Amino acid sequence: xxxxxxxxxxxxxxxxxxxxxxxxxxxxxxxxxxxxxxxxxxxxxxxxxxxxxxxxxxxxxxxxxxxxxxxxxxxxxxxxxxxxxxxxxxxxxxxxxxxxxxxxxxxxxxxxxxxxxxxxxxxxxxxxxxxxxxxxxxxxxxxxxxxxxxxxxxxxxxxxxxxxxxxxxxxxxxxxxxxxxxxxxxxxxxxxxxxxx
Amino acid sequence: xxxxxxxxxxxxxxxxxxxxxxxxxxxxxxxxxxxxxxxxxxxxxxxxxxxxxxxxxxxxxxxxxxxxxxxxxxxxxxxxxxxxxxxxxxxxxxxxxxxxxxxxxxxxxxxxxxxxxxxxxxxxxxxxxxxxxxxxxxxxxxxxxxxxxxxxxxxxxxxxxxxxxxxxxxxxxxxxxxxxxxxxxxxxxxxxxxxxxxxxxxxxxxxxxxxxxxxxxxxxxxxxxxxxxxxxxxxxxxxxxxxxxxxxxxxxxxxxxxxxxxxxxxxxxxxxxxxxxxxxxxxxxxxxxxxxxxxxxxxxxxxxxxxxxxxxxxxxxxxxxxxxxxxxxxxxxxxxxxxxxxxxxxxxxxxxxxxxxxxxxxxxxxxxxxxxxxxxxxxxxxxxxxxxxxxxxxxxxxxxxxxxxxxxxxxxxxxxxxxxxxxxxxxxxxxxxxxxxxxxxxxxxxxxxxxxxxxxxxxxxxxxxxxxxxxxxxx
Numbered sequence: 001x002x003x004x005x006x007x008x009x010x011x012x013x014x015x016x017x018x019x020x021x022x023x024x025x026x027x028x029x030x031x032x033x034x035x036x037x038x039x040x041x042x043x044x045x046x047x048x049x050x051x052x053x054x055x056x057x058x059x060x061x062x063x064x065x066x067x068x069x070x071x072x073x074x075x076x077x078x079x080x081x082x083x084x085x086x087x088x089x090x091x092x093x094x095x096x097x098x099x100x101x102x103x104x105x106x107x108x109x110x111x112x113x114x115x116x117x118x119x120x121x122x123x124x125x126x127x128x129x130x131x132x133x134x135x136x137x138x139x140x141x142x143x144x145x146x147x148x149x150x151x152x153x154x155x156x157x158x159x160x161x162x163x164x165x166x167x168x169x170x171x172x173x174x175x176x177x178x179x180x181x182x183x184x185x186x187x188x189x190x191x192x193x194x195x196x197x
Numbered sequence: 198x199x200x201x202x203x204x205x206x207x208x209x210x211x212x213x214x215x216x217x218x219x220x221x222x223x224x225x226x227x228x229x230x231x232x233x234x235x236x237x238x239x240x241x242x243x244x245x246x247x248x249x250x251x252x253x254x255x256x257x258x259x260x261x262x263x264x265x266x267x268x269x270x271x272x273x274x275x276x277x278x279x280x281x282x283x284x285x286x287x288x289x290x291x292x293x294x295x296x297x298x299x300x301x302x303x304x305x306x307x308x309x310x311x312x313x314x315x316x317x318x319x320x321x322x323x324x325x326x327x328x329x330x331x332x333x334x335x336x337x338x339x340x341x342x343x344x345x346x347x348x349x350x351x352x353x354x355x356x357x358x359x360x361x362x363x364x365x366x367x368x369x370x371x372x373x374x375x376x377x378x379x380x381x382x383x384x385x386x387x388x389x390x391x392x393x394x395x396x397x398x399x400x401x402x403x404x405x406x407x408x409x410x411x412x413x414x415x416x417x418x419x420x421x422x423x424x425x426x427x428x429x430x431x432x433x434x435x436x437x438x439x440x441x442x443x444x445x446x447x448x449x450x451x452x453x454x455x456x457x458x459x460x461x462x463x464x465x466x467x468x469x470x471x472x473x474x475x476x477x478x479x480x481x482x483x484x485x486x487x488x489x490x491x492x493x494x495x496x497x498x499x500x501x502x503x504x505x506x507x508x509x510x511x512x513x514x515x516x517x518x519x520x521x522x523x524x525x526x527x528x529x530x531x532x533x534x535x536x537x538x539x540x541x542x543x544x545x546x547x548x549x550x551x552x553x554x555x556x557x558x559x560x561x562x563x564x565x566x567x568x569x570x571x572x573x574x575x576x577x578x579x580x581x582x583x584x585x586x587x588x589x590x591x592x593x594x595x596x597x598x599x600x601x602x603x604x605x606x607x608x609x610x611x612x613x614x615x616x617x618x619x620x621x622x623x624x625x626x627x628x629x630x631x632x633x634x635x636x637x638x639x640x641x642x643x644x645x646x647x648x649x650x651x652x653x654x655x656x657x658x659x660x661x662x663x664x665x666x667x668x669x670x671x672x
Binding site for chain 2: 017018019020022024025028029030032033034035036037047052076077078081082083084085086089104106107108111112115116161162163166174175177178179181182184185188189192194196197
């Protein structure tokens with residue numbers, strides 16, 4: 001699967017200030033029984049959006065904002081912790097999210113997100129606080145320049161793993177990169193006695 | 198230059214060094230596969246016309262979405278909770294057959310939870326790299342392996358190339374000084390460790406657990422501790438292999454035999470952090486001060502000793518957490534009424550866990566109105582537990598004895614709590630809704646869980662000495 005290249009993302013934000021938003025919140029385990037990766041947007045944050053009896057929770061932020069034009073989720077500290085389920089970024093992407101910002105993002109979620117075209121970006125506590133205080137703000141994420149630009153003129157530089165960034169900017173396929181290293185893999189197996197018996 | 202255990206294992210698996218513009222290529226010795234996170238990875242192989250590169254290093258099992266209810270195997274259809282769960286199992290069966298992978302299926306006497314059977318079969322060995330599409334792959338680090346969970350895209354990478362793209366993580370050594378008190382277990386150590394460094398304290402790090410309390414810990418205890426590394430945000434936790442490790446592995450199905458065993462042990466002995474090895478961070482915890490632990494919130498770092506009061510909230514996240522848990526700040530946690538108790542999961546479903554729970558339940562009854570499930574980690578464990586009569590202890594106490602699987606840890610197979618219920622669980626996550634919608638989870642050791650089942654409220658296992666205490670050793 002190769003992704004559409006991204007350079008700049010300009011969109012309004014949705015703020016979820018809760019800390020430690022784990023991947024069970026993003027997609028509850030009972031929806032992991034699928035064998036495909038499509039169509040999971042409808043169960044994104046399901047238990048936050050719906051009551052036990054299936055009625056819509058009026059107060060839930062996702063039930064009050066049109067996904068169209070709101071492609072950036074700003075989450076509380078330690079976003080995406082817990083289970084390694086890639087269904088979490090699949091559901092976020094299917095719903096329409098293209099980026100997640102937080103002061104800390106869990107390792108496995110971050111690795112999964114970028115492979116599905118979702119920017120997972122850690123920002124400073126100051127920028128994060130401003131974003132939480134101003135939900136719906138239109139911000140710009142510039143992947144080429146590695147900057148987040150806020151409407152209050154604040155500019156945040158962010159770190160992103162160089163190869164993952166190149167995959168997003170240029171549509172590079174990580175599996176293709178590994179496949180192109182087949183000779184080195186074979187040499188490693190021969191050198192370490194790990195070749196197939 | 199002195200090296201850490203992690204660095205030694207890392208360097209052994211570098212196919213290609215990392216560079217500024219690309220991560221390192223890491224070779225994977227052992228790839229474990231289950232039905233929930235693999236179908237989309239096999240689909241990518243299908244789309245691209247690729248084969249599994251090393252079927253001999255790939256082992257599959259069914260555990261997450263399978264029922265644990267007793268049924269007549271070979272005669273009756275497994276009582277799947279949903280058609281989708283059944284379809285996932287059938288998809289893995291088809292993929293295993295197509296690619297020639299060993300699958301520990303319904304008819305296997307070795308079937309079980311992926312992180313229980315890897316060590317049981319001797320597949321997990323010191324110095325290996327082990328991955329699985331499951332965050333609790335960190336369990337295997339107990340053997341001095343570098344073991345971590347990956348997403349489904351990466352499952353596809355490993356199936357196709359036996360490699361992963363990885364940047365070198367930072368290292369943190371957590372030194373447990375002193376020794377655990379009697380009646381305190383590895384689960385209590387894990388909860389104390391997470392409460393100490395926080396749910397994101399390990400993010401970006403590989404942990405090494407060291408110190409006297411680790412050196413004297415059993416392999417099952419080390420697995421429990423490493424299992425919960427991910428709950429502190431760390432992808433991996435490791436313990437240096439030693440005589441306890443070798444003793445556990447010797448004679449297991451996939452362990453080296455004869456001269457190869459001797460050579461392997463000789464090599465494994467070098468897998469420990471050198472004197473003077475440097476770590477990005479060092480943490481010390483006094484093991485002797487740890488008591489039986491329980492959680493009181495919706496993140497695993499909300500841990501207190503079972504004889505403490507629920508702490509006052511500090512800030513909005515704490516308040517939200519207490520509100521969900523319906524616990525009162527300042528009140529003894531032992532006042533919390535229990536509806537359900539779960540003993541099982543890749544954290545605590547091994548023989549020592551089942552024996553600890555049985556020791557407390559023997560001659561006692563589960564409190565009226567409390568439902569208790571005991572779910573062994575594997576078929577081998579189920580058979581051994583039944584040979585020891587533990588299933589009778591559980592059933593006579595009023596608990597349900599089930600077939601192996603992940604069960605109520607992830608609650609996607611029909612084993613779950615009802616909205617509002619409080620579950621004392623030996624699993625690893627107390628997230629909102631983890632064990633069923635609006636279910637409140639309290640994490641604890643098997644002994645604490647069993648004591649709570651008897652009491653009908655959260656209870657201190659030290660108040661429930663084994664019925665034959667004068668002749669039995671609690672440990």
